[in-house]
Amino acid sequence: MIELPTQDGVRLIKNVMIPMGDGVRLALDMHVPCEDEGEDWRERPRPLLLEYIPYRKDDSEPYTGYHHYFARHGIIGARLDCRGTGSSEGVNTDEYTPREQEDAVAAIEWLARQPWSTGKIGMIGGSYGGFTCVQIAARQPPHLATIIPIYFTDDRYTDDCHYRGGAFRCYYDIGAYGVSMIGMNAMPPYPEYSGADWAGIWEQHLENNTPYLLEWLSHQTDGEYWRPGSIRGRYDRIKCPVFAIGGWRDGYPNPPLRTFQNLQVPKRLLMGPWNHTRPDSAIPGPRIDYLAEVVRWCDHWLKGEENGVMEEPPVQIYMQAYDEPRAERTETRGYWRAEEALPEGEERVYWLIEGGQLGNGPPSGTSAYDEYDYRPTVGIAGGLWSGGVPFGLPADQRADEIHSVTYTTEPLDDAVEILGWPKVILHVSSSAPVMAFAARLSDVAPDGTSALVCTGVLNGTRRDSMESPEEMTPGEVYQLAFDLDATGWRFEPGHCIRLSVCSADFPNLWPTPFRGRNRVYRSADRPSRISLPVVPV
Known part of the structure; x- marks a missing residue:
């Protein structure tokens, strides 16, 4: 353990080694509140807020980040390297393993027993650290008092960076995260922090750590x-x-949204217009001082302060509105909406009918359909799936819509607001045995510009099950039912609502292997449609 000098009322404690039951030690850094250089931080118990990730804590500049911020507000800000990563001992073979979770439970209970701890431990983190928050909370460590998960998942198969609707993701796994973790886990610990043990820890990492990507590729269906x-x-x-x-x-x-709906504990939900960057610096804005809200929450649940945070509406959601769809834009128009609970939208159904229209009533006739050729590069206007890159918003959708089948309402007389999950039921066929179907909901301005609202994807081989795929029989008609991503959106009067259907989302999804000509049916016996969760304006 190394103690660095006090700066701005904070002392940095490097490489506290926490023992696990099998003898492996995990490396922890702490930003500790310390009013003056002579104060002994060990003698004053404080609550602690823990981040648990594999991204090498020692690469971060000392006295920075939200750990430092928390310490300046009376809470120890701590960061722990996962087993086999950074300065921690042991072997790392994959992400989110049961062993990794067991380690976190042990670390929380060890921290709670220390004389400088009040026994009140919280967890916070974005992305990987958000995942570990909910995973560890589900294991119920006795001294875990609250969690603040940011940009996290509740389902690693349906809602993570590996697969979507049973289709393999492309640029992010192969070109970014998957390969970057190979390099990150091969880097050495810092000798100035790990001391004489640094070479042994590094050798153990190099000899035993496994590329995560191999595991993801070997589990292409949902399962254990x-x-x-x-x-x-x-x-x-x-x-x-x-x-x-x-x-x-x-x-x-x-x-x-899904987690908030299902939790039966004191809870709060904050949904902004942001990408995968913290809300005080994310694109698009508006950006907010979210750390002030985190501290208020922790002052109540870690310090016991009655500060009114639990008397406020627990749901705070940004309702987006149309902006010119430019990939480089930095702001999103809209407004904040506060609710006592997530509103249950009233289902409004639009039917795919002739002439490329979205109609208010079901189609008539039989065997009507529209068809398109599968083009694996469709999707280039859809923006980059946001799991780490701080850019890549959707552009005008017309560049992709010319290679899709599209259906559009008449201009709206009144504003329509939706909150939740749009759902599609599509009757489709393909000339290929494997084909994905992508649905895009867009907001069309009076000048014809098309702005992406949200998307959904289903691999046709997963039409009945994510666990047991079945090839499509060429020419056979199937009913596909799937959700689009949750959204909060306001369609303005004079705008149109558009649904487009294609079979690609490049570069977000890996192309399927066969050429294909696909049909979307829109008849009385095969009524394709989209339902929107409409909430009061």
């Missing part, structure tokens, strides 16, 4: 492999209060 890191279906295992934070343009818009 994905369950330890998922809380979907077992939300009741979480017993501590939860402050969930998400973003509509983040890669994980569904889990915060």
Whole structure:
């Protein structure tokens, strides 16, 4: 353990080594409140807020980040390297393993026993750290008092960076995260922090750590492999209060709403327009001082202060509105909406009918359809799936819509607001045995510009099950039912609502292997449609 000098009322404690039951030690850094250089931080118990991730804590500049911020507000800000990563001992073979979760439970209980701890431990983190928040909370460590998961998932198969609707994701796994973790886990610890042990820890990492990507590729269907890191279906295992934070343009818009709906504990939900970047710096804005809200939450649940945070509406959601769809824009028009609970939208159905229209009534006739050729590059205007890159918003959708089949309402007489999950039921066929179907909901301005609202994807081979795929029989008609991503959106009067259907989302999804010509049916016997969760304006 190394103690660095006090700066701005904070002392940095490097490489506290926490013992696990099998003898492996995990490395922890702490930013500790310390009013003056002579104060002994060990003699004053304080609550602690823990981040648990594999991204090498020692690469971060000392006295920075939200750990430092928390310390300046009377809470120890701590960061722990997962087993086999950074300065921690041991072997790392995959993400979100049961062993990783067991380590966190042991670390929380060890921290709670220390003389400088009040025994009140919270967890916070974005992305990986948000995942570990909910995973560990489901294991119910006795001293875990609250969690603040940010940009997280509840289901590692349906809502993570590996697969979507049974289709394999492309650029992010192969070109970014998957390969970057190979390099990150091969880097050495810092000798100035790990001391004489640094070379031995590094050798252990190099000889035994496994590329995560190999595991993801070997589990292309849903199943037991994905369950330890998922809380979907077992939300009741979480017993501590939860402050969930998400973003509509983040890669994980569904889990915060779904988790909030199912939790039976004190809870709060904050959904902004953000991508996968913290809400005080994210694109698009408006950006907010979210750390002030986190501290208020922790002052109540970790310090016991009655500060009114639990008397406020627990749901705070940004309702987006149309902006010119430019990939480089930095702001989103709209307004904040506060609710006592997530509103249950009233289902409004629009039917696919002739002439490329979305109609208010079902189609007539039989055997009517529209068809298109599968083009694997469709999707280039749809933006980048946001799991780490701070850019890549959707552009004008017309560049992709010319290679899709599209259906559009008449201009709206009144504003329409939706909150929740749009759902599609599509009757389709393909000339190929494997084909994905992508549905895009867009807001069309009076000048014809088309702005993406949200998307959904289903691999046709997963039409009945994510666990047991079945090839499509060429020419056979199938009914596909799937959700689009959750959203909060206001369609303005004079705008149109559009649904487009294609079979690609490049570069977000890996292309399917066969050429194909696909049909979308729109007849009385095969009524394709979209339903929107409409809430009061």
